[in-house]
Amino acid sequence: MAVRTLLVACTLFLGMCLITSSRPTETTQAFCNIEWLLALPCAQVNKAIVTEIKSLKNIYKLGTVTPLQIQANHTSAPGQMEQVNFTMTPAAMGEGCRLHGFSMSAVWYSSFSNSTNYCNLQTVVNGSGLTKTPGFMEFTNEWRCLGLEDAACPSK
């Protein structure tokens, strides 16, 4: 079932699967992949994400930022950390931007709740205001985002 869902999703979001195949080889590790399609230039998307991560500096630590990539670490509890990466890909035509978010728990506490990774990404993108822009679309499934089904993010 999950495989069929993915195939359908790949057809709908043709090409996206190629650029978003980043998955940890360690399958017991919790992770989450989310794609967003935005009708905005990537530069604007990048700025909104960076601004939001900076404003959440008590829980996110901003790392390397390039025009098409943003790295950060998220602390979910003392001693518990996830790596959060955002990658932007300009649309082939027009002004659109594909945003890929990837959050992965550190290996040493791989049994920690999978939903944490989903919430790490959601919190930033929600807070950035991008979810309210016209043409916004979000895509993931429980195969690409572990813990998605029972995700209940703490409201900030």
Ligand SMILES: *[C@@H]1O[C@H](CO)[C@@H](O)[C@H](O)[C@H]1NC(C)=O
């Ligand atoms: C994020 O965590 C990784 C792994 O511990 C570390 O190598 C990296 O420097 C950290 N980045 C930031 C911005 O703290």
Ligand SMILES: *[C@@H]1O[C@H](CO)[C@@H](O)[C@H](O)[C@H]1NC(C)=O
């Ligand atoms: C985040 O991106 C950096 C640079 O591409 C990479 O070294 C790191 O492994 C990525 N982290 C994850 C969790 O994919």
Ligand SMILES: *[C@@H]1O[C@H](CO)[C@@H](O)[C@H](O)[C@H]1NC(C)=O
């Ligand atoms: C995370 O997801 C994996 C794969 O579905 C599962 O085996 C594991 O038990 C989950 N971990 C937690 C803490 O929910």
Ligand SMILES: *[C@@H]1O[C@H](CO)[C@@H](O)[C@H](O)[C@H]1NC(C)=O
């Ligand atoms: C993000 O926004 C949606 C819709 O407003 C809401 O349902 C969801 O709970 C929010 N998630 C987080 C992590 O803030």
